[in-house]
Amino acid sequence: MSPPSQTPRTLLVTGGAGFIGSNFLRFVLEQRPTWRIVNFDALTYAGNLANLTDIEDDPRYAFIHADIRDREAVAQALADHSVDGVVHFAAESHVDRSIMDSGPFLSTNVIGTQVMLDAARQANIARFVHIGTDEVYGELPLERTDLKFTEETPIQPNSPYSASKAAADMLALAYHHTFGMNVVVTRCSNNFGPYQYPEKVIPLFVTNLIDGKKVPLYGDGKNVRDWLHVIDHCEAILAVLERGLPGEVYNIGGNNERSNNELTRTILKIMALGEEMIQPVTDRLGHDRRYAIDAAKIKRGLNWQPTRSAWPTALEQTIAWYRDHEHWWRPLKEKPKPVKVSA
Numbered sequence: 001m002s003p004p005s006q007t008p009r010t011l012l013v014t015g016g017a018g019f020i021g022s023n024f025l026r027f028v029l030e031q032r033p034t035w036r037i038v039n040f041d042a043l044t045y046a047g048n049l050a051n052l053t054d055i056e057d058d059p060r061y062a063f064i065h066a067d068i069r070d071r072e073a074v075a076q077a078l079a080d081h082s083v084d085g086v087v088h089f090a091a092e093s094h095v096d097r098s099i100m101d102s103g104p105f106l107s108t109n110v111i112g113t114q115v116m117l118d119a120a121r122q123a124n125i126a127r128f129v130h131i132g133t134d135e136v137y138g139e140l141p142l143e144r145t146d147l148k149f150t151e152e153t154p155i156q157p158n159s160p161y162s163a164s165k166a167a168a169d170m171l172a173l174a175y176h177h178t179f180g181m182n183v184v185v186t187r188c189s190n191n192f193g194p195y196q197y198p199e200k201v202i203p204l205f206v207t208n209l210i211d212g213k214k215v216p217l218y219g220d221g222k223n224v225r226d227w228l229h230v231i232d233h234c235e236a237i238l239a240v241l242e243r244g245l246p247g248e249v250y251n252i253g254g255n256n257e258r259s260n261n262e263l264t265r266t267i268l269k270i271m272a273l274g275e276e277m278i279q280p281v282t283d284r285l286g287h288d289r290r291y292a293i294d295a296a297k298i299k300r301g302l303n304w305q306p307t308r309s310a311w312p313t314a315l316e317q318t319i320a321w322y323r324d325h326e327h328w329w330r331p332l333k334e335k336p337k338p339v340k341v342s343a
């Protein structure tokens with residue numbers, strides 16, 4: 001059998017103008033030079049074509065400005081480009097926004113996923129990778145450091161965001177069970193790296209500190225997250241796309257658990273700043289205490305493991321990227337795009 005890099009493929013990637021999607025597009029074009037990619041993105045406040053300026057003229061790349069809830073646009077895109085694989089990233093992704101208004105989360109994350117699955121089924125798409133999150137498992141107690149989420153951990157989402165993502169996961173798996181669709185689901189921990197919208201904690205803190213502003217630290221700061229470099233995540237998704245078993249779920253994690261206190265103090269240390277830059281703020285409603293991923297299945301089954309996520313090096317490199325790319329993030333902080341609240 002020829003190696004995967006020799007297999008010509010046309011992927012439709014939803015949400016390719018967002019943080020992880022844009023990194024994935026760039027990564028796949030580098031790693032699989034014979035593939036073509038169609039980026040299907042509605043350009044919400046989180047979608048940004050400035051994430052893709054280096055590949056926008058690549059003949060292997062096409063952009064479609066459309067909404068995943070638009071059935072005709074999705075069907076047309078799949079047919080026009082002879083797509084044979086879908087990687088579905090597009091989602092409303094920020095927990096705090098889902099607490100303020102869950103409407104767009106239900107609409108895009110659940111109905112949008114249903115539209116994508118229906119369209120892919122009708123077009124006989126050979127492979128559908130649904131990008132999920134570890135947040136669907138709910139939370140682990142801080143003191144039980146022996147516990148981690150496995151793929152068998154019951155789904156118990158706690159925020160409107162994670163509830164909408166859990167519904168989308170369940171739909172994707174149901175389409176595999178009911179219709180025999182070749183669907184694979186991934187569930188990843190917190191990502192960090194270049195091109196992350198500066199509402200998420202790492203780019204928010206780093207860009208605040210570059211501007212001499214304090215960083216808002218939720219509650220007691222003891223909440224723990226597992227941090228994975230976005231390119232490690234992209235590599236895992238490519239492995240799942242090429243070699244994951246249909247109907248399976250794959251957890252993806254960095255084995256890199258840190259409390260928000262540790263995260264904040266590490267950023268301050270790298271940026272040579274003191275603790276007076278911390279501004280404690282009222283905790284997020286329903287703030288999950290701890291997420292931790294057991295990624296043994298993808299390591300064993302697909303021979304993937306993170307190689308770019310180790311701190312402090314990976315965090316130093318990420319902070320350096322935001323220092324060097326002020327032209328990228330400053331417009332997002334100073335004049336954010338208005339948020340469209342409904343479909």
Ligand SMILES: NC(=O)c1ccc[n+]([C@@H]2O[C@H](COP(=O)([O-])OP(=O)(O)OC[C@H]3O[C@@H](n4cnc5c(N)ncnc54)[C@H](O)[C@@H]3O)[C@@H](O)[C@H]2O)c1
Pocket residue numbers: 014015016017018019020021040041042043044045046047048066067068069088089090091092093094108112131132133134165187188189190191192197
């Ligand atoms: N960021 C993380 O740490 C993380 C961790 C695990 C899983 N995930 C999942 O990965 C995926 C991507 O996350 P991200 O952080 O890159 O998100 P993001 O918010 O940076 O990007 C989302 C993208 O989806 C697009 N989009 C939103 N609604 C759309 C719609 N209705 N139609 C078409 N496009 C639409 C946006 O324009 C944007 O380009 C999401 O499904 C998220 O749940 C993210």
